Amino acid sequence: xxxxxxxxxxxxxxxxxxxxxxxxxxxxxxxxxxxxxxxxxxxxxxxxxxxxxxxxxxxxxxxxxxxxxxxxxxxxxxxxxxxxxxxxxxxxxxxxxxxxxxxxxxxxxxxxxxxxxxxxxxxxxxxxxxxxxxxxxxxxx
Numbered sequence: 001x002x003x004x005x006x007x008x009x010x011x012x013x014x015x016x017x018x019x020x021x022x023x024x025x026x027x028x029x030x031x032x033x034x035x036x037x038x039x040x041x042x043x044x045x046x047x048x049x050x051x052x053x054x055x056x057x058x059x060x061x062x063x064x065x066x067x068x069x070x071x072x073x074x075x076x077x078x079x080x081x082x083x084x085x086x087x088x089x090x091x092x093x094x095x096x097x098x099x100x101x102x103x104x105x106x107x108x109x110x111x112x113x114x115x116x117x118x119x120x121x122x123x124x125x126x127x128x129x130x131x132x133x134x135x136x137x138x139x140x141x
Contacts, residue, residue: 030102050101
């Protein structure tokens with residue numbers, strides 16, 4: 001299963017709710033998530049974590065009731081929703097990471113193009129983050 005993802009870093013002044021709606025409208029059926037900027041610095045890592053979420057959806061083994069929360073948990077590397085929100089959730093006025101992921105090529109508004117997270121080869125710590133995120137299902141009570 002091929003998953004496509006794009007991630008954008010937005011300043012605290014950007015209308016986050018409006019941007020999420022635009023991404024959702026442009027990508028029907030895609031997962032759209034806002035997280036704290038700095039949680040991830042590589043778009044390829046976002047895509048790998050999103051692929052885990054989509055695989056969990058297909059197999060009925062999401063870490064949470066909603067796929068957006070599952071992806072946030074994987075970004076945070078925890079099964080505790082409160083901890084994930086505290087450590088990686090958005091806060092008003094702070095920079096945010098907007099993620100859109102789906103089974104089809106995802107589109108972003110043109111005004112976000114310059115804010116797109118770089119896509120590069122993953123580092124060893126990023127690969128470890130992917131592995132830890134995959135193991136979260138085994139740690140779930």
